Amino acid sequence: MTDSRSKTLRLHMPQWQGGNLSDYHLSSELLSWLLPPSDGPDETVPVPSPGGPGSLRMEDGILAKTALLEQVRSARRAIEKHRPDKILTIGGDCLVDLAPIAYLNKHYGRVGVLWIDAHPDVQTPKETPHAHAQVLGMLLGQGAATSRRKSKITSTPLW
Template sequence: MARFVVVPQWQGSGSDRAMRLATGAARIAEDLPRSATEYVDVPLEAGSALDTGVVRASSVLRVREELAATLGQGQGPAVTVGGDCGVELAAVEHAASLDHGIAVVWFDAHADLNVPEESPSGAFHGMVLRSILGDGPPAFASRSAVQPSRTVLAGVRSMDPGEEAFAAESGVAVLAGTEASTEAILAALRATGATSVYVHIDLDVLDPASVTAVNHPEPFGLSVSDLLDAVKSIRAEFELAGAGIMEFAPADEVPGGVTDPDAGDDLTTILRLIAALRA
């Protein structure tokens, strides 16, 4: 896999530091091969809800169409670089349109299975997986939905009651926190019967001791070595339908006018993950 699509979307985030996600996408892009990297324009404006119950819906929907068009013009699977997790709707939708039997492994501290009526923030990044599964706010429902029974939540540590109920009722496999060992993930993916997998990585799946530049850290996450081992093992056993790396949120500057020093370590981790995906 040698194709990258950079999408510096921040409008799907519920954080008051959402704009850092655009900075994060740009930082990652600086280390990607220029000849293999494409960019999706993100509106400058926040956007309006459009009576969807999703904040900034107009901008998020616009980016969805722009990303879908960009992915549709290329060949082979891509690594999509966000931005907030809402970017993944179009990315997974594209992968599923090419192979209706894919599985999705969702490395994330949060389930992203909310609906507008139950969402604490109204932010789409907390609803995106629900939309990928063909449910959620109607304007965002996937045009090539993934089956819940072919979905594995890995490393999740924060789920709202409605998300827990949906996962249990729909058949989404949940491997909470450090229960998401490589062996457990592979077993859950094998149980789906899929031969190809889309790998979603929200960096907050990592323990806060391992990553600093995220907006929504949760304790008791995976270590970098555990996540790398899982990605490499998935890559070795399954065809890769595509991948996404989301929610890198470095500060532009820290006091003293210098670039956030901790973000450099996080960027090294991101590049190691990208290398594992491309192996």
């Protein structure tokens, strides 16, 4: 029997820039503190605190695109470092799900995702500058132009 504990990655990503709401950062920090420690690997994606230096800039119709790309790629590196079978994602806005879902889809060959949210996350920069509302579109290859370089959820690199 294999030890499944080491196959579950606890990924903390206190991202807030995708929705431009500092509450996402705080709630992510609180959840990370409240949840019991994991028996498997634990990674935290570096995300600057809200109100830190620099302002969020609009790039290609996406608010804070450079920072968000850096965070998604950092999450992808953390995931690939451990190559888990499961991922517990503790995060801020919806964009934190991009790297874990794309990885798990590639890992298993195909996954089903039940997405329950207050707004449709299949939008593009034409509809909203907030990347947290674009994550499903990106996973389906219908999001921002840079997400369409590869096909569907199996795309590598992400976004």
